[in-house]
Amino acid sequence: MKISNAFFPTLKEIPTEAQIKSHKLMLRAGLIRMLSSGIYSFLPIGYRVLKKVCQIVREEMDTIGGQEFHLPALNPIEIWEETNRVEAFGDTMFHVKNRNYILAPTHEEIICNIAKNNLKSYKELPQIWYQIQTKFRNEPRPRSGVLRGREFTMKDSYSLDCILEGLNKSYDLHSEAYKKIFSRCGLKFFIVGASSGAMGGNNSQEFLVESKEGGEDFAVVCENCNYASNIEIATSNPQKIEREKISKTIEEIFTPNIKTINQLSEFLKTDKSHLAKSVVYKVDEKPVLILMMGNDKLNEEKLKKYLHGEIEKIEDEKLVEIFGADGGSLGPVNLKNVKIIADKRLENLNQLVCGANKNDFHIVNIDLIRDTSIEFYADIRTVEENEPCVNCSSPLKIITAIELGHIFKLGTKYATSMNATVLNEEGKQVPIIMGSYGIGIERIIACFIEQHSDEDGIIWEKKLSPFDVHLISVNTDNQNIMNTAENIYNELKENQVDVIYDNRLNITAGVKFKDADLLGVPIQLIVSERNVKNGNIEIKFRNSGERSILKIEDIKTFILDFIHK
DSSP: OBGGGSOOOOOSSOOTTOOSHHHHHHHHTTSEEEEETTEEEEOHHHHHHHHHHHHHHHHHHHHTTOEEOOOOSEEEHHHHHTTTHHHHHGGGSEEOTTSSEEEOSOOHHHHHHHHHHHOOBGGGOOEEEEEEEEEEOOOSSOBTGGGBOSEEEEEEEEEEESSHHHHHHHHHHHHHHHHHHHHHTTOOOEEEEOOOGGGOOSEEEEEEEEOTTTOOEEEEEOTTTOOEEETTTOOBOOOOOOOOSSOOOOEEEEOTTOOSHHHHHHHHTOOGGGBEEEEEEEETTEEEEEEEETTOOBOHHHHHHHSOSOEEEOOHHHHHHHHSSOGGGOOSTTOOSOEEEEEGGGTTOOSEEEEOSSTTEEEEEEOHHHHOOOOEEEOOBOOOTTOBBTTTOOBOEEEEEEEEEEEEEEETHHHHHHTOEEEOTTSOEEEOEEEEEEEEHHHHHHHHHHHSEETTEEOOOTTTOSOSEEEEEOOTTOHHHHHHHHHHHHHHHHTTOOEEEEOOTTOOHHHHHHHHHHHTOSEEEEEOHHHHTTTEEEEEETTTOOEEEEEGGGHHHHHHHHHHO
16 A cells, blocks of 8 residues: 555644543554544554454454354344343443334344244254444443444354353353454453453453553452452452450440541541441342441442342432431441341451441440341452452452453343243253353454554554555655665565555655654565665564665565564
8 A cells, every 4th residue: 555645644743632552542643533432433544453353353253163143233122121231231322212222232132032033952052153243332431542432343252052061161162262362462461250240140251451551440460379350359368357255235425527437446546447337228129238347348249249139329318218317327236127238357246336327426346246137248348459369368469451351151141031942952941051252352452552552653563463564765756766665565565465655755754754653564664765776675673673684686585474474
């Protein structure tokens, strides 16, 4: 491709809306342009990269037996209502006004619908179906360029089995395929256990790239034993608090204007481990009081595992109606008709301080065995930095990361809701067991740029680079130089080398070199008067900046060897 007649709109200045490295460089190098918040056009050079990523994904999915579909983005809403996911997605789902359709954020329901109407027997299973297609999610705060958009490209695949062993095999096949995809794309990634969220199911893993600048997820990692988990489900081994030998009699004390754990600790001159705060949620319209130690943070994703149904935090103004007190004065003693659960750290402790369900009063010397009716204890807290690892007790590290892909064991959640069954070996109708597996295509590109760039621009590796070679003609007023560059361009093209050729007139060499470094093609061939008169061409390797001189007649062999090795 010759730049003189190509659409190659580079930018010198960093756009104000771009905050992270990949977003800045994708705009500056002419890969994308924003149409609206969270909606981007891929320009010709960016689309070349997108297609290369898609091809790598397609090859690895085909290798594990995947069959490619192309499913409609416009879906009848009633199919989604069968699984109650219209409510689960809430405002994130785009609805078509005055029509009973939605724009699909994912395709579990559609896959299940096809399976329901076409698969009849276990003999037709297992199946792995996938597509690479546009998805729509009404992100309330689109950010970080293509990392968090309202329209994006996803590889979503689905496994269909009739026994759990089949699901486990399909899940493992996808896990290995993902490792190969991300490795082939030149990414440094790690894998963590994760929450299934609105997808449902009971087991999932995320593939993450560490990023201080663009990270949207928090991961908990141990550098000693390689424990890694999304913070939503991470566990640790925090200091254990022992039960006191003697339980004192409870006593109500006056605590004027005390609303927080820090204030209470200072007022009573008591360690925070002896204080328990109350958080109240509504589950199926009924209040549930949750006890947490000190300033430990409640983890909603963990909580959802134990409270079946939709959970919602109760507004402060409603608390007075239920408990007779404001939020900072609530507690579990003498509480009627309210379910109480507590974090594992509080299990069977005594000598605790909690709210008295009366403003400006707390109760001291609470024995959770004697004075409360706690339904159960569970790990529902959020892990903190430097807490001991649950496996090896080394200090845990919390990092920010970008999600590349997510794999889920869905089980029979969708098949049961939609009555998708097959006959098993015994001739009994059983629900199809599903897995769901997603990769963000644009995220692969953005994460690659986050990891492979410098102050001058992108540094592509061969497999993702939009071109194999960047040919630069320096002295455009010299016909011999232009003829030499044109001959090299034609010879490389004839040998199936993908060349971008900067043949622009009246553009300084400095501008051409800057654009070449910004675009970041692995090899630059520089045709200049100084070298051509000696029969040579200068070669620059973008990743190292290393330069060398090569005879013109050796260019074709050198480039072909570089591309194919």
